Amino acid sequence: MKQIDTRGLSCPQPVVLVLNELRNEKGEFEVLMDSEASCENVKRLLTKNNLKFETTENSEHIIYHVKR
Amino acid sequence: MKNFFSTKSGIIFVGAVIGILAAILQKLGNPPNMGLCIACFERDIAGALGLHRAGVVQYIRPEIIGLLLGSFLISFTFKEFKPRGGSSSIIRFSLGFFAMIGALVFLGCPWRAFLRLAGGDLNAIIGILGLIFGIFIGTVFIRKGYNLGRSTPTVQKAAGYIMPVIMVALLLMLVFQFKPIFFSEKGPGAMHAPLIISLIVGLIIGGLAQRSRFCTMGSIRDIIIVKDFHLFSGVVAFAISAFVMNLVFGQFNAGFAGQPVAHDLHLWNFLGMTLSGLAFALAGGCPGRQLILSGEGDTDASVFVLGMLGGAAFSHNFSMASSPKGIGTFGAYGTIIGIIFCLIIGFSMIQKRKI
Numbered sequence: 001m002k003q004i005d006t007r008g009l010s011c012p013q014p015v016v017l018v019l020n021e022l023r024n025e026k027g028e029f030e031v032l033m034d035s036e037a038s039c040e041n042v043k044r045l046l047t048k049n050n051l052k053f054e055t056t057e058n059s060e061h062i063i064y065h066v067k068r
Numbered sequence: 069m070k071n072f073f074s075t076k077s078g079i080i081f082v083g084a085v086i087g088i089l090a091a092i093l094q095k096l097g098n099p100p101n102m103g104l105c106i107a108c109f110e111r112d113i114a115g116a117l118g119l120h121r122a123g124v125v126q127y128i129r130p131e132i133i134g135l136l137l138g139s140f141l142i143s144f145t146f147k148e149f150k151p152r153g154g155s156s157s158i159i160r161f162s163l164g165f166f167a168m169i170g171a172l173v174f175l176g177c178p179w180r181a182f183l184r185l186a187g188g189d190l191n192a193i194i195g196i197l198g199l200i201f202g203i204f205i206g207t208v209f210i211r212k213g214y215n216l217g218r219s220t221p222t223v224q225k226a227a228g229y230i231m232p233v234i235m236v237a238l239l240l241m242l243v244f245q246f247k248p249i250f251f252s253e254k255g256p257g258a259m260h261a262p263l264i265i266s267l268i269v270g271l272i273i274g275g276l277a278q279r280s281r282f283c284t285m286g287s288i289r290d291i292i293i294v295k296d297f298h299l300f301s302g303v304v305a306f307a308i309s310a311f312v313m314n315l316v317f318g319q320f321n322a323g324f325a326g327q328p329v330a331h332d333l334h335l336w337n338f339l340g341m342t343l344s345g346l347a348f349a350l351a352g353g354c355p356g357r358q359l360i361l362s363g364e365g366d367t368d369a370s371v372f373v374l375g376m377l378g379g380a381a382f383s384h385n386f387s388m389a390s391s392p393k394g395i396g397t398f399g400a401y402g403t404i405i406g407i408i409f410c411l412i413i414g415f416s417m418i419q420k421r422k423i
Contacts, residue, residue: 037281044298
């Protein structure tokens, strides 16, 4: 599955990358994040676009699996 | 809810609290319409350390210490403290440097721009328009793929503790009135709320801002890029609560002329904040947010903060800072050079990716 790696990117890059994906692609994708702030921002964007996602978490990072 | 402060009600609550506390700090002795100002207060610290010798603006502001340490303590508690860095350090330093030059031409960071407005200083409207324009230019670069690159978790965890330790050192120098420190005897630098109250307010705001990601630049950027009004609702709450408290305390006085620690040269109020807004947008956060991130162990944000400190020193040493009499002799040059610098950085850091 296509993966968007936002680790280490500062605001607003994670949101911009996801927005880019939403506008230009159609399929499912995963977003890889390593900060709570990124998660909250990306979550807000996905929720606003009525998209559902599942969360996988480990000590290093968090992944949102976005369904479309 | 996992983190109340990241919700809409949460950010509004945080904004309102910061506005109320800022008005109270002014009531308790901080300079007029300057209950809180990250740029001015960092400038005062630069002066206290003798990095510039403008005698009226030298004081170790406990609010700055509190903000950073509050963020440090809270992020540590919630396991969000992560030493990290390595993303375009010298560029971030320079952006901080010029952001400060612009802020001192206008006379305030975005926090103070809203506080000035809340106190009736209508020049702030011009400044805020400049800020929006600067951020807008920044978003154009961001949409075209502007990016400062990734930070990486630092192997040497110690890196993340350097800023908190510096803050503790500053606090000790303040408490014990360390001899080499300069303290203003008159002017804005001599006006301050009691040390302990300033420190506690700083700690509270630092903690709240860390949990909520409060950011004035981000509030405008998010509207432009994603039409997201989340952060903006916090900033509005901030301005309104400060306005209401100013009415209560009799600190409101509407007009353009004769406003405290301000000038009414519209062009330079606009361009000064354009420069700052652009630099903040390119660096990813307003000065307040950069302090909060520094407390979380983000050494890239720390480099930006140090850049601001350096910018403050040069701003006064090179007569670029404004005063109530108007802009400094070389303020216009500093502003124009800063804007050109930011544009060059904006263009040169675009990677091939469009949005």
